[in-house]
Amino acid sequence: MELWIATGNKGKLTEFKLLLNEIADLQVHHQGEIPSFTPRPEDGKTFLDNARIKAKTLRAVKNNVWVLGEDAGLEVEGLNGLPGIHSARYAxxxxxxxxxxxxxLKMMTLKPMNNRNAKFVATTVVYTPTGEEWVFTGEMKGKIATKPSGLHGFGYDPVFIPDGQTQTLAELGDGFKTQFSHRAQAIKAFLDKWRTTQ
Incomplete structure (x- = not known):
């Protein structure tokens, strides 16, 4: 199975490979392997909009294969859902x-904030070789730590403490993320549907 992933993020790519390793003979490729590829601006209003933009742009040059686009981000209740779809470009x-x-962390100290609840959200758009669109979502709830801790993962992992845990995702590591993360949930849903086509 040949799967092209619409990302230039090395952290995401590593996670996708871990999550998809149960597919036998899987060949994972990414947009960085296409010399002339130029990603379109992620100017959608939702995670789904942006995931679709990524997947469609890559599918325009890689059709007749599996194509996956994802948009994910962090929504903090005390910041009215920010950074949200702007997570990767917040600063x-x-x-x-x-x-x-x-x-x-600075935005969360500008005003007294007792509510540190947050969630990671992922929306994945997959195009089958025949052009059918599949959409999957996942989320992981938790809270924001007062300071970064841990060396694993990427993005906001050093300040995100999942519900039921006392450590950040960056401390808990890949084993925890591949079981419980927002991305893991979306990919598990994809794998469930993919199995029905085999």
Whole structure:
């Protein structure tokens, strides 16, 4: 099975490969392997909009194969759902993960905030080789820590403590994420549907 993933994010790509490893003879490729590929701006209003933009743009140059696009982000209740679809660009268009985390923590200290509840959301759009669109979602609830901890993962993992845990995702590591993360849930739903086609 040949699957092309619409991402240039190395952290996401690593996670996708871990989550999809049960597919025998899977060949995973990504948009960075196409020399002339230019991603379209992620200017949608929802995670679904942006996931669809990514998948459709890649499918325009890679049809007749499986194509996957995903948009995911962090929604913080005390910030009215921010950073949301702007999660990857919260501190600016080319912001690093640490800059985004720093801005998030700063925004949460600008006013007294007792509500640190948050959730990670992922929406995945998959196009089958025949062009059928499949949509899957997943979410993981938790709260925002007061300071970063841990060395694993990427993005906001160092400040996200999943419900029922005392450590951040960056401390809990890949084993926990591949079982319980928002991305894991969306991919498990994809795998369930994919199995029905085999």
């Amino acid at each position: 600016g268009p080319k912001a690093s993960d640490s800059e985004n985390v720093a801005k998030l």
